[in-house]
Amino acid sequence: MNQEYDPLASVQAAGPPGTISLVYGLPDPATFPADDLRRAVDQVLRERPYLALQYGPEQGYGPLIDYLRAKLAREEGLVVERPYIMITGGSAQTLDHICSIFTRPGDLVLVEAPTYHESLMLLRDHGLRLLQVPMDEDGLLVEALAERLEKLAYRGERARMLYLIPNFQNPSGTTLALDRRREVLSLAERYDLLIVEDDVYRDLLYEGQVPPSFFALDSRRRVLRIGSFSKILAPGLRMGWLLAPAGMIERLIGSGYRCMGGGANPLVANMLAVYCQQGLLEPHIQHLRSVYSERRDAMLAALEAHMPSGVSWTRPKGGVFVWLTLPSPRRATEVVQQARQANLMVLGGDPFFAEVPTGQHLRLAFSYVTPPKIREGIEILGRILS
Numbered sequence: 001m002n003q004e005y006d007p008l009a010s011v012q013a014a015g016p017p018g019t020i021s022l023v024y025g026l027p028d029p030a031t032f033p034a035d036d037l038r039r040a041v042d043q044v045l046r047e048r049p050y051l052a053l054q055y056g057p058e059q060g061y062g063p064l065i066d067y068l069r070a071k072l073a074r075e076e077g078l079v080v081e082r083p084y085i086m087i088t089g090g091s092a093q094t095l096d097h098i099c100s101i102f103t104r105p106g107d108l109v110l111v112e113a114p115t116y117h118e119s120l121m122l123l124r125d126h127g128l129r130l131l132q133v134p135m136d137e138d139g140l141l142v143e144a145l146a147e148r149l150e151k152l153a154y155r156g157e158r159a160r161m162l163y164l165i166p167n168f169q170n171p172s173g174t175t176l177a178l179d180r181r182r183e184v185l186s187l188a189e190r191y192d193l194l195i196v197e198d199d200v201y202r203d204l205l206y207e208g209q210v211p212p213s214f215f216a217l218d219s220r221r222r223v224l225r226i227g228s229f230s231k232i233l234a235p236g237l238r239m240g241w242l243l244a245p246a247g248m249i250e251r252l253i254g255s256g257y258r259c260m261g262g263g264a265n266p267l268v269a270n271m272l273a274v275y276c277q278q279g280l281l282e283p284h285i286q287h288l289r290s291v292y293s294e295r296r297d298a299m300l301a302a303l304e305a306h307m308p309s310g311v312s313w314t315r316p317k318g319g320v321f322v323w324l325t326l327p328s329p330r331r332a333t334e335v336v337q338q339a340r341q342a343n344l345m346v347l348g349g350d351p352f353f354a355e356v357p358t359g360q361h362l363r364l365a366f367s368y369v370t371p372p373k374i375r376e377g378i379e380i381l382g383r384i385l386s
């Protein structure tokens with residue numbers, strides 16, 4: 001994340017003193033279970049330093065893999081055999097690795113409009129050509145995807161991959177409807193596309209149910225599903241996992257990157273296996289759900305109370321973001337400036353578009369700031385927009 005260039009910035013994500021920042025979707029550090037993690041790492045270093053401090057197996061630490069398989073089976077009824085999963089260094093590292101192995105510079109990649117701006121940076125780093133597909137409140141518009149694929153085929157071109165964030169999307173907060181997931185899969189089948197689903201927000205659910213993942217709908221052929229401990233525990237762990245067809249996992253595990261450096265972060269993986277096996281992750285996730293759902297409710301209620309007519313916003317059922325649409329002719333860049341002068345920091349939506357942005361959106365994050373500050377911030381925004 002960009003703010004990490006300043007060593008103090010991640011501590012200041014709430015904004016400089018006297019300001020309110022709704023910019024960053026960071027976990028609230030007050031939720032980090034530092035004592036439990038310290039006890040877990042202590043146990044690891046006492047009992048098996050020879051394992052945890054050594055290069056690890058390329059697929060990742062086995063007991064952590066087995067914990068994740070059990071979690072997927074219990075919560076989603078998803079049976080993931082060992083060859084279909086690997087431990088990774090988090091979502092960003094996984095996406096980078098996927099691009100290194102399964103794409104070549106110049107390949108076409110389809111993305112949602114909007115999508116996570118730092119994923120766009122990463123995809124561009126690989127020389128990929130990005131095409132955007134519009135969304136509505138239920139996620140990606142399947143007809144628009146079909147149209148783009150058809151036009152490409154007509155020109156004799158083909159997209160290599162579709163990258164999407166199906167649950168509580170960054171930045172829009174929307175969740176892709178199940179019938180659309182099925183239709184997207186059948187298009188992927190027809191046009192021979194890889195689907196990369198970045199599923200880092202799945203567990204931050206506040207109401208309803210999360211639809212089955214693309215991987216649950218097709219685990220054998222073309223879906224790579226990325227998971228991460230960043231949002232459900234702590235991003236500093238740099239630890240996640242990947243579910244993918246066995247042949248693709250084999251290819252990633254056998255890559256130079258993994259063979260040279262071994263499996264992802266063995267010390268952290270060992271520590272997390274202990275933490276998770278003690279049954280500590282599930283209650284922690286429950287705690288996060290209660291903290292963040294209260295913040296989401298505070299933000300939605302404040303928007304209802306303070307936004308003038310013409311402004312619209314999404315109502316996420318999970319995750320950490322609300323996506324606000326300004327009425328024409330208001331421009332997001334001007335609103336961001338005006339907000340800053342009123343000591344409120346919000347993020348303009350333009351960087352979240354791979355192609356032409358609309359200029360009319362703001363992303364509002366509610367995970368880092370307490371409900372009173374959220375209410376105060378939205379009230380300021382309401383005054384600016386009125």
Ligand SMILES: Cc1ncc(COP(=O)(O)O)c(C=O)c1O
Nearest residue numbers: 090091092116165170228230235
């Ligand atoms: C959609 C999405 N993917 C990936 C990441 C980064 O995940 P990780 O910390 O696991 O690399 C973020 C962080 O904000 C995100 O919003």
